[in-house]
Amino acid sequence: MSESVERGASVRGWAEVDLGALRSNVRALRGRIGGAALMAVVKADGYGHGALPCARAAVEAGATWLGTATPEEALALRAGGLPDDLRIMCWLWTPGGPWQEAIEADLDVSVSAMWALTEVTAAARRAGRPARVQLKADTGLGRNGCQPGPDWRELVGAALRAEAEGLVRITGLWSHFARADEPGHPSIRAQLDLFREMTAYAEGEGVRPEVRHIANSPATLTLPEAHYDLVRPGIALYGISPSPEVGTPADFGLRPAMTLAASLALVKRVPGGHGVSYGHHYTTPGETTLGLVPLGYGDGIPRHASSAAPVLVDGKWRTVAGRIAMDQFVVDLGGDRPAAGAEAVLFGPGDRGEPTAEDWAQAAGTIAYEIVTRIGARVPRVYVNE
Template sequence: MTHPSELVLAPTREALVDLDAIRHNVRTLAALAAPAETMVAVKANAYGHGMVEVATAALEAGAMGLAVLDIPAALELRAAGIDAPIFAWLLDDEADFAAAIAADLDLGISAEWQLDRIVGAQGDRPVRVHLKIDTGLSRNGATEEQWPDLVRAALRAEAAGAVTVHAAWSHLADASPEDDAEALRRFHAAVDVAVDLGATFAKLHLAASSAGICEPEARFDFVRFGIAVYGISPFDNASGADLGLRPTMTLSAPVASVKRVPAGQGVSYGLTYRTTDETTLVLVPLGYADGIPRIAGGRASVWLNGRRYPVRGRIAMDQFVLDVGDDPVELGDRVIVFGPGDQGEPTAEEWAGWADTIGDEIIARIGHRVTRRYVP
């Protein structure tokens, strides 16, 4: 059993989430996409930020609805008192369609069996369904060959009073302008097929952050903005700041150890780094179990006492090491791993470069040991 005094000794690993930055980004993106409306993706616990808190801020800033991945996440939002439209689309064989109907969720439908399950759930109200066509991403969504049968099944379910055929939608691969143009063509063709079969769609949606920002023809009735809401650019050639967005998370931890070592001292597993002179090593209690990418060891830097210091040696499960030379550092001094960059600290986008990945992964992987704190 944990004694209360032990809780005080635990390092304060903290992800500070700026809800005003969330609101700013939603308003910025909404103004850009207008007259298309804005739906905010809060899947994966709002990219690691905290789903309920981010959803509330996004709706306050004018988002018309929320996108999650699955029904349990949507039900959590409903339990928190959120009554805005909520869209869920990854529905496996164990999905609770009856609970989704009772909670008045919008469901993304890719296959006829999902419609059969909705009809079998015998809800007391029709559920709004968004029929998905696979336009080339090859994840869920009906293929071109499956699409006519999916539409016919949806129209039968609508006639039975089980569903309302509300929207047609898809995902883009964001591979190249040519690939997106082909996906857009396939989407238009699928909508035309559905209309010829008797479908009437109130909404069409295709774009997420990338296309929502740079492809007006893909915005349709609303854009499902994801990573851009969190202040991170979906593009390789522009930062979030270049797009007028503000980073929303600052990750930090206190210095947990300070020690003086001689020249030639090996550091961390594998001793891939050795000190060149007598120096001070500083231990930071964050590691790959907290979401710090191991591959970034030897490339990354962090912010401490007004300057950057490089991460030395391999990043471990729970900690990494800094070589601060002769600079004074005390136990408890705050190390900023990434933040907005206003002071000179690294950003999540920089960490993405050091880890050969995307900013989405850097923020979404922050682990459960890291406390989320919200401002203002």
């Protein structure tokens, strides 16, 4: 347990975030990308790790861009005391968004459709300064982004006219992979080819982007030809492999930054045949000891991991016994009797023998991205190696 928790913060549960590991991860990623710049993606509160502390650590380690999903996330970063010349990009906009505030905060904003270009140019007129705009191409993910063909031609043409009027500066052309975590999948080549075509068209029409980018974490790690001018690692920053089938964090030179732990709230003896938690989906096979872990789905612990996820208690792996409830769950300690207050480690880097976020992902039928990102605000973040 960190000293800051011992000095009086809640010891019900805590998420320790190792900023030294995050800086090391950024350096490892930079070592793979040659002359490309690195955008540290800190959306969703830094994938649950804390956006601003992680952003600071990433910048210290050499990131020159930050990326967020929402403009509100980006505006909070700009107000957070980071270097004034740091580039910050946000990409998930809806009509009526804070375009003018983004322009005045010197954010790079993504535009995927004509409605967005119309709104951002109107905001630029109000602000009296040009907007920094990056045009997003849908090269095959099928989410945000402008469709190739007539839609792309219309958007590029309108953006160039707005640039000629001094309302925007087209700073980037970008896209996003659908299956880069599956090296060799034919969709990767198809998306790269289409991205090349769409950027070539825009440049042929007169767009002069500062950066072209398509590489997410898996492409940063496994696909050098996708690095272009900028890469956008997200989950890899936090030391989690985006493709466990291809490599572990250690295989990529990464170290998980988050350890999630709690103090046992109760330890008690119970007889055999004792039902445990809602629905009695677990019944003790004989006389045993139960330990109560005071975290639940209200803290982001996935209910789908009931009766399946591992927890390290007193140096031994235990399994969640029965249903995970809103605020707590139970582990069967097999007759061992640790004291109330003993540490239960749900996941961490794994070097103390504890489970990892990937172990919890397997137990819950999901991905490790979700495990760390969903840890809620009731769980204090404790930063080490600041």
